[in-house]
Amino acid sequence: MQKYGGSSVADAAGIKRVAQRIVNTKKAGHQVVVVVSAMGDTTDELIDLANEVSPLPPARELDMLLTAGERISMAVLAMAIQNLGHEARSFTGSQAGVITDAEHGRAKIIDVTPGRIEAAIGEGAIAIVAGFQGVSQTTKDITTLGRGGSDTTAVALAVALEADVCEIYSDVDGIFTADPRIEPRARKVPRISYEETLEMAAQGAKILHLRCVEYARRYGMPIHVRSSFSEKEGTWVVKAEDVVQEEGSMEAAIITGVAHDRSQAKITVVGVPDKPGEAAAIFRAVAEAQINIDMIVQNVSAAATSLTDISFTLPRGEGQTAMTALSRLQETVGFDSLQYDDSVGKVSIVGAGMSSSPGISARFFEALSEAGVNIEMISTSEIRVSVVVAETQVEAAVNAAHAAFDLGSDEIEAVVYGGTGR
Amino acid sequence: MQKYGGSSVADAAGIKRVAQRIVNTKKAGHQVVVVVSAMGDTTDELIDLANEVSPLPPARELDMLLTAGERISMAVLAMAIQNLGHEARSFTGSQAGVITDAEHGRAKIIDVTPGRIEAAIGEGAIAIVAGFQGVSQTTKDITTLGRGGSDTTAVALAVALEADVCEIYSDVDGIFTADPRIEPRARKVPRISYEETLEMAAQGAKILHLRCVEYARRYGMPIHVRSSFSEKEGTWVVKAEDVVQEEGSMEAAIITGVAHDRSQAKITVVGVPDKPGEAAAIFRAVAEAQINIDMIVQNVSAAATSLTDISFTLPRGEGQTAMTALSRLQETVGFDSLQYDDSVGKVSIVGAGMSSSPGISARFFEALSEAGVNIEMISTSEIRVSVVVAETQVEAAVNAAHAAFDLGSDEIEAVVYGGTGR
Structure with missing residues (x-):
């Protein structure tokens, strides 16, 4: 199973290059099923129309x-493969048996019945499947899966077909210890667990979508994240126990990588009366406005006033909606004011090893302090520590954490080729 | 039932205009099913890709x-209609129940099972259906119907849904007594029989495809050919008996129109031995090369030599293939030489009245002669007389025939808006 994103098939030349890779895989003796995204900017152009x-x-x-x-990219890719002398057949999501619920624009896969795909590969053909789409079980209407839909299609088909591996091709070489664009010493991670990948993705790393990793974890499908522009091995996303075993050491690296996220904003509700129910009212209002909040910090109340401040982070795109929803509460809740700050960033260290290694947070905060980075908020999970800092200090924070946990390689190995698919 | 061609939906503005027309029809109390072609040049761009x-x-x-x-045009049209406040749902050929054989690129409709369309219009929605496409009954693969496919989809759905009429919209106002671009006095024909329309189409008139007219004739479905750029009545294509009745006269016009065709070439095989089997050998060779020949003329043989000349017309695009196939025969058949002429044109008069009116051919030839037009070949049917002339004389021949049968109107009423759909 291979999946190619939109940047890999941006034009006829890209499609020919991908066709050759697919044929090479087929020639190596594998049965091949390929999931493909729309070409380059096609989706944006259709939305404009x-x-x-x-x-x-x-x-x-x-x-x-x-x-x-x-539909366009898969048909053209099948043509390009046939032009290289190999049988190829394209299939829509519906033809490939990707059955979903009826939630247009963000449908969930509820079943995969790939009978036509099995028949095609059984006859020696290469099957090309449209990513991102399916058919509703109830209405029989065509649906799309929303963000991360093509990656999820690939993993779901790989599981249904009992594939050995799901290869996800994009324009980067794999998953790195940090974003190579801001940390030049970032090193490609050879193997990483599903759990760490989920944390990296949730904290802003842009390689894989949460949803496809969750699907792969549930069924134990190995994902190989790699570049369609090079032949190099990429990063294998596998079960946690397989990471340790294959590293050939009982002592895996404590920290796997540093993720950062510049897409967040911070709202502070100033002077909230410190009595039961007030915080609940605030977060209920935000939830009703369909806002996803991330980190929350509540200051201890000043004894003299019995007032407290509540801060939380949220996606910047939802900042205006949240501020409007909260303003309506000012009278009933009785807080003093609202502050909105969209010049913040989040930096996280992620690693399965940290749960058994004390002092990780301390080392992280110390490194940030030495680099002159001021911490505004903190949150932690079993395998992650995140801090919110000023956006101008994100780069310094990433570099400091990367150095503190000895993640760098001696040479620069990262190559970034361009945008990303959907 | 309405069908809109590619030039009617060439861009967002065109789609909005068509959406408004459809809504007007719906508001007038009709159930509406719309068949739509691809937008403007989309098909050519996809072929280039x-x-x-x-x-x-x-x-x-x-x-x-x-x-x-x-898929693009129908979805965008459905959006535009919904934006005007009316429920609209788009359906692919497969979803609309257009079942075909498995001949890709030129599939034939073998059944229409429009259950989803009936359900949609039963619920008060406007159904938008993709023209030109279907699904193979045997392979379940997506097929296209080839030339005239969208018009044929519209007629086939109209028949299956027992529609009152199939309206076919393009950028011309209807069917004219001659091409208004070369005959300024051409008059729009209010009603015309299926048979005459078939002859007009076969002889080069570019309004309707033969295939959709044949389908309509078989099931007696009235077609109303009209322009999407105006509100005027167009031309009704109906049964022959309905033309006479509704004209309000027992004496319908003898000649309905003049068609012309500049897409033909003429091949002459010079000096063929005049004995049995030679002509057969020549036409067998042409048939085996998949060439469609139209008119054939064999000269009487010159008594002294027992040699004859055979001329026939064929589409220009197939001229090279035919010449190559014939060259191979020169030795076995023993003819002298081959002549190829692609500077010819065909002019035809069509009319159901002519079968009962003697002297029509004579009047036609006389008019051509008076206009100084030289006739190279002649062929006739029950309701048609065609001549091949030099391409430079096509316009003069059309004008002469138009005048001879008194087809013109007193004022110029034809408006031609642009290209045509598929």
């Missing part, structure tokens, strides 16, 4: 429209 | 690719 006729395009029709993108 | 990766794209994948074109 929709917006030209309708300010709020109906979800069913938007799905019908957007699925034309993968 | 295919040719970039493969000199001879496999037919199954080419169908998969091209059907993305209608």
Whole structure:
């Protein structure tokens, strides 16, 4: 099973290059099923067209429209493979048996019945499947899976077909100890657990979508994240026990990588009366506005006033909505004011080894302090420590953490080729 | 039932205009099913893309690719209608129940099972259906219907849904007594029989494809050919008996129109031995090369030599193939030489009235003679007389015939808006 993102098939030249890779895999004796995204900017162009006729395009029709993108890329890829002398057949999500619920634009896969794919590969053909799309079990309408949909299609088909591995191709070489664009000594991680990958993704690393990693973890499907522009091995995402075993050492690295995220904003509710129910009212209002909040910090109340401050982070795109929802509460809750700060960033260290190694947080905070980085908020999980800092200090924080945990390689090995697929 | 061609939905503005027309029809109390072609040049762009990766794209994948074109136009049209406050749902050929054989690129409709369309219009929605496409009954692969496919989809669905009428919208106002671009006095024909329409189409008139007219004739479905750019009545294509009745006169016009065709070439085989089997050998060779020949003329043989000349017309695009196939026969058949002439044109008069009116051919030839037009070949049917003339004389021949049968109107009423759909 291989999956190619939109940047890998951006134009005819890219499609020919990918076709050759697929043929090479086939020649090496493998049965090959390929999931493909829409070419380059096709999806954005289709959305622009929709917006030209309708300010709020109906979800069913938007799905019908957007699925034309993968239809084009998969057919052209199949042609390119046949032109190299190998049988290839393209299949829509519906034809490939990707059965979903009826939630247009963010459908969930509820079953995969890949009978036609099995028949095609059984006859020696290469099967090309449209990512990102399926068909509703109840309405029989065409659906799209939303963010991370193509990666998820690939993993779901790999599981249904009992593939050995799901290779996910993009324009980066794998998962790195930090973003190579801001940490030049970042090193490619050869193997990483599903859990660490989930934490890295949740904390802003942009390689794999949470959803496809969760699917792979549930069924134990190994993912090989690699570049379609090089032949190098990428990063294997596998079960935690397989990471340790294959590293050939009982002492795996304590910290796997440093993730950062510049997409967050911070809201502080100043002067909240420190009595039961006030915080609940605030977060209920935010939840009702469909805002996803991330980290929360509540200061201890000043004894003299019995007032407290509550801060939380959220995606910047949802900042305006949240501020509006909270403003309406000012009178009933009785807080003093609202502060909005979109010049923050989040830096996280992730590693399965930290749960059994005391002092990790201390070493992280010490490194930040020595680098002159001021910590505004902190949150932790079993395998992660995150801090919110000023956006201008994100780079310094990443570099300091990377050095403190000895993650760097001696040479620069990262190559970043361009954008990412969907 | 309405069908809109590619030029009617060439861009967002065109789609909005068509959406408004459809809504007007719905508001007038009709249930509406719309068949739509791909937007403007989409199909050509997709073919270009295919040719970039493969000199001879496999037919199954080419169908998969091209059907993305209608998928885009139908979804965007449904959005535009919903934006006007009316429920609209788009359906692919497969979803609309257009069942075909497995001949990719030129599939034939073998059944129409429009259950989902009936359900949609039963719930008060407007159904938008992709033209030109279907699904193979045997392989379940997506097929395209080839030339005239969208018009044929519209008529086939109209028949299956027992629609009152199939309206076919393009950028011309209807069927004219001659091409208004070369005959300024051409008059729009209010009603015309299926048979006459078939002859007009076969002789080069570019309004409707033969295939959709044949389908409509078989089931007696009235077609209303009209422009999406105006509100005027167009031309009704109906049963022959309905033309006479509704004209309000027992004496219908003898000649309905003049068609012309500049796409033909003429091949003359010079000096063929005049004995049994020679002509058969020549036409067998042409047939085996898959060439469609149209008119044939064999001169009487010159008594002294027992040699004869055989001339026939064929589409210009097939001229080279035919000449090559015939060259191979020169030795066995023993003819003198081959002449190829692609500077010819065909002009035809069509009319159901002519079978009962003697002297029509004579009047036609006389008019041509008076206009100084030299006739190279002649062929006739029950309701048609065609002549081959030099291409430079086509316009003069059309004008002469138009005047001779008194087809013109007193004022110029034809408006031609642009290209045509598929």
